[in-house]
Amino acid sequence: MSGGSSLYVNGDSILHRLAPRAKIALALGVFAVALAFDNPAWVVVPFAVSLVTLLALGGLKNLMRVWFVVVAIFVVGMVVWPAFVPAGGPVVLSTPLLDVTRDEVLLALGRSTRFASFIVTGLLFVTVTSNEEIVAGLRSLGVPFAFCFAVGTALRLFPTLLSATGTVRQAQEARGHDVAARSPIKRIRNYVPLLIPVFMTAIRNVQTQSMALEARGFDTRRERTFYGRRPLSGRDWLAILAGVALIVGAAVARYVFGLGVV
């Protein structure tokens, strides 16, 4: 269930070498920039920075695992968002059913890019941060160890299960199982044969993984030590400052100067 399934890509880049807390601060900073602005010209910056960094650091394989989600959310957002935002500016698309204005397109584009940016930034974070670092990073922020461990383990397991869902679906379809159906209820029911193998496999491993953990002295009641835990270096503090500056800067630019809006 682990090993090659992890999203972490081993490397020696500046981002890899940052302390987990510094990576969390940077990721929050990039999230804040994507969240603060509506104008696609502004939102595309955190998206592009995260995407280029992800690809440069060997995250293409990870991106390929979720590309269909990114594309689907982007496309659906472009179609659905115009219904949620006020019309404004000249009509750029006129159909017998509705007219789409420039502002509606810009806001749809901005918000779809925002969601894509969140996904790519999240992916970048887990690409450069190992499971152990995530646990250590959350622990150093004061989150109880057992909770950190559960979050870290879930982050390690879910890509495996995501892939397993696809594999089981293909296997069942090869046996003649038809997932598609016209009725929504029948369509939901058709997922039963897909869901059972996926989660029974995962749950069956709980016993063996728990025994393996306990055999290695896993105990949540005592304070844990972490291999490789180190104090924050100057580089880490710079990254934390950059993260804070991004959050404050985005808020000031958006809410004080009114920048990045449509």
Add this chain to the structure above:
Amino acid sequence: MRELITMWRDTRMIMLVAVIAAIYAAVLIPFNALTIIPGITSIRPANVFPVIFGIMFGPAAAWGSAIGNLIGDVFSGQLGPGSVGGFVGNFFFGLVGYKLWGNLGPLSSGEEPRMDSARQVVEYLVIALTAAAACAAIIAWWLDVLELFPFSVLGTIITVNNFLAAAVLGPPLLYLVYPRVKEMGLLYPDVMREDDLPDVAPSRRQLAATGIVAVSIAWVAIGIAISVGVEGTQFLATTGETFGQGGSVTQQVLGAVGLLVLLGLTAISGDSLSEMVRR
């Protein structure tokens, strides 16, 4: 309620939290493209998991559902201020199952949830509706507080969305899975120490469970009624028309009271599956 804390002492319960979170996230993410409201909610067949896992894995399902939903939010671009409500709402979505199973008085089958009798299915459906309503009320209230949507919009959509998946998929999944999980010794009464489970008299368990059902459903119903009747939001209004509204003081007060009462009832409630399993 103590078991929600003491479960963190047990390695298998912690692993269950992680596995439940991973399963929930893994099934949520591919379906997030089927958007109902962009950035807020989508078609979610994975909504069956908090309910059936809640019945089988108890407190691990509450934490696992909350964490899984958060991971799903991050990896589908839905992370935002609304995710706080999503975390708490999904926590209750997973919590309700084991608090209610066997404690619903005349509606309870008095049997383990094997889904091999009509009474068990009826009991399950009441639990699924209550869990769906509790989750919907918390999230709809939070998004109203954030002035994103009036309560009635999300209250309706999330209740239906949660209930539909849990009602359609839950009984067949439980029928197929419950005996196997029990055989593996992974039901929460088998995993947790007896001392860590709530020791509550049957009458109080029943009172608390009835209260949880009543408060969850009443909160959604009253919230929607205020939103539609007093605040003038059109019932089943398209989400586009209502985006950016909300922030009603009445809803804020109703929600605060609803959440506090729900917490109080949860604190005094117990579970019955542990007795059934050990019988």
